[in-house]
Amino acid sequence: MHHDAESGRPARDQTGHLIGGVPIEFPERARQRHRRGPLFGYRTAQRYPLPVPAQPHSERIAVYDSAGRVIGAADRATVYRDGLWHASAGVLVRSGDGERIYVHRRTETKMVFAGMHDCLAGGVVDPGEDPADTATRELAEELGIVAETPPLPLASASWDGEWLGKPMRCHLFAYELRYDGPIRHQPEEIADGWWWTEQRLRAHLADPDWPFVPDTRVLIPEMFT
Numbered sequence: 001m002h003h004d005a006e007s008g009r010p011a012r013d014q015t016g017h018l019i020g021g022v023p024i025e026f027p028e029r030a031r032q033r034h035r036r037g038p039l040f041g042y043r044t045a046q047r048y049p050l051p052v053p054a055q056p057h058s059e060r061i062a063v064y065d066s067a068g069r070v071i072g073a074a075d076r077a078t079v080y081r082d083g084l085w086h087a088s089a090g091v092l093v094r095s096g097d098g099e100r101i102y103v104h105r106r107t108e109t110k111m112v113f114a115g116m117h118d119c120l121a122g123g124v125v126d127p128g129e130d131p132a133d134t135a136t137r138e139l140a141e142e143l144g145i146v147a148e149t150p151p152l153p154l155a156s157a158s159w160d161g162e163w164l165g166k167p168m169r170c171h172l173f174a175y176e177l178r179y180d181g182p183i184r185h186q187p188e189e190i191a192d193g194w195w196w197t198e199q200r201l202r203a204h205l206a207d208p209d210w211p212f213v214p215d216t217r218v219l220i221p222e223m224f225t
Contacts, residue, residue, distance in 0.1 A: 135175045
């Protein structure tokens with residue numbers, strides 16, 4: 001092995017190999033880093049950042065066929081991107097006397113229909129979940145209402161629609177609950193909410209410029225017969 005005459009250290013060529021000794025192999029990126037500076041210390045810490053934590057898996061939801069049969073499950077983002085049939089269930093909350101309906105505005109962070117209004121507290125059906133169970137779960141999550149009795153079936157439809165230029169296909173299930181108790185919004189889902197009479201809600205629905213979710217709009221004729 002050769003040594004540098006001045007320092008007495010083992011001599012290396014420009015590639016980092018020991019002259020007259022066993023060569024040290026560096027992958028190309030490591031070789032570049034080796035040439036730039038020391039392997040330890042502040043400068044190296046900048047070039048060797050801490051690993052970025054893996055992103056959590058996207059939420060998986062039930063996938064249906066056009067006839068309403070469950071055929072599997074997929075990430076929610078994939079379902080929306082590819083226009084796969086899925087299912088959604090929600091609850092129309094009426095006051096105990098039936099005169100008022102609870103209306104809410106969705107948050108701006110929702111994956112679809114962000115910032116729009118709705119009169120159903122609901123969401124997509126999870127794998128292995130029945131739509132009625134979905135409706136009950138979403139009611140508790142979004143409005144903080146734990147129903148003493150299950151909400152009653154109200155309407156259903158299959159919506160083969162479009163959103164933002166992409167197909168949106170969903171089997172829709174609506175239920176109804178009479179309720180006069182307190183309401184607690186889930187801040188990630190609900191931006192605001194209030195009680196309206198059915199007549200006032202109908203008047204807003206008649207305005208084409210009022211932003212109301214298109215899937216619930218499909219159910220309106222059957223819900224308000």
